[in-house]
Amino acid sequence: MDSLIRILKQNSAIPRADLARQIGLSEDDLAAKIVKLETNGTILGYHAVINREKWDTDAVTAVIEVRVTPEREGGFDRIANRIAGFEEVQSVYLMSGGHDLMVVVEGSNLREVASFVADKLSTIEAVQSCATHFRLKTYKENGILHAVEEAPERLAVSP
């Protein structure tokens, strides 16, 4: 199971027939395993890692450090989920250190993100402060380097 998850985490688009051969399962057994991981919530979804310099170059991503007042009951969870519900929000993490939540927001332009922060995020009552940092360039995302290096030459046959 571990190796199946590891492979899918790295490359969920791998053809299922190849994957079955690599881990020594029949295609049917593999499909059953994957369905199980999906239905029990271990695998929540699949997506492609996009190079933003090649596609949708106007899109803007911001990382926002949010300080909130935790609630007596439920702590940060209810507020975090409330923030997570917005379409613009890609990720929400509870953090240790100087702020409480780290929120990653994506918008089709700068104005959209700014308005989300001003109108939605900072107006939530428990939110004390927001520090918004805009992403300028991506070098590596989800374990994938964005600069594609050419493979070095190798000898065609070697001992």
Place this chain on the structure above:
Amino acid sequence: MSSSRIAEHVRNIPRSGIRDFFEIVQSMKEVISLGIGEPDFVTPWHIREAAIYSLEKGKTGYTSNLGSPRLRRAIAKYVEQYFAVEYNPHDEIIVTVGVSEAIDLALRSLINPGDEVLYHEPCYVSYSPSIQLAGGVPVAVATRAKDEFSLRASDLEKVVTKRTRVLMLNFPTNPTGAVMPLEELKKIAAFAVKHDLVVLTDEIYSELTYDEVPHHSIAALPGMKERTLFLHGFSKAFAMTGWRIGYACGPADIIEAMMKIHQYSMLCASIMSQEAACEALERGQRAIERMKEEYRLRRNFIVSSLNEAGIPCHLPKGAFYVFPDIRGTGLSSKDFSLKLLDAKKVAVVPGTAFGPSGEGYVRCSYATGMNQIKLACQLIADFVKK
């Protein structure tokens, strides 16, 4: 130009079979090669970065002949941790220019003219010529497919003589991926003790064993440390072939003898590579595990695909080679390889490049990307159908 100006013992060395094949492949375009005996991964970044940093700090001089004390300490720690053999970094370890140099130094230190050296075959291409260049007599012992190419002490008994001085082992094996079951390894150890042989164990693939098969080094068996030279390096598991760095661990008298040759012929291994090697030993485990998992998956793929194509191929437990049986095609190893190359532009290495007992087999390396492997397997399947 007259060839007689080349020394006789060098003239007598036959050209490497792999070299001939390399030249044919090299002259063709767009070949998919399963003929490459080195990792397709580049050296993990943390290791490259450490080497860059060492250059920035100006570490550009010679080191001690035996290798930098820091590296020797790191080697001692690593070998103790993963192989359960303790060596003193002060006088039982020498850092060499790859396992290649370690083999050469060991043979030159141990062999008097005419001494016999036993080794198992099919094997790495350099063994027999290295023995010859050191003035020894190579004595090959064939391993068998039915034993998954592991070695049997009873076969060694058949060829041992009064002149036998050294036994060379390489498990996991290039080109068969064979590993040694512990029980059989113990018999080999007893054989070496009985005939008072020095054992050279080439451990270059020892990190790369799969399916929870534990690797046992003969050096760790009782009574073996004092008669064993443990040769290892960074080329395969750490993907560092081009750095040319390896080491030998063993009894102080043999290490001292090897050092005598090394200090005059090589002086020391490259300091940059030594710095990189320290980093590899200290923090390389995570990267090794990543590459090893990838090799395992490719191995499963290639073995399953070849068997399905009607080419019997056992599942080797180590290294990054499979050694399928191509006798069913009615072709010799060489003809199979040449025809496959000609018809499908897929390069595999004839088993005979690794000794006559490799006839009937070819070596396919899975140290190449999955897409290439997949394509190559399809083309091989097409080829054998015809």
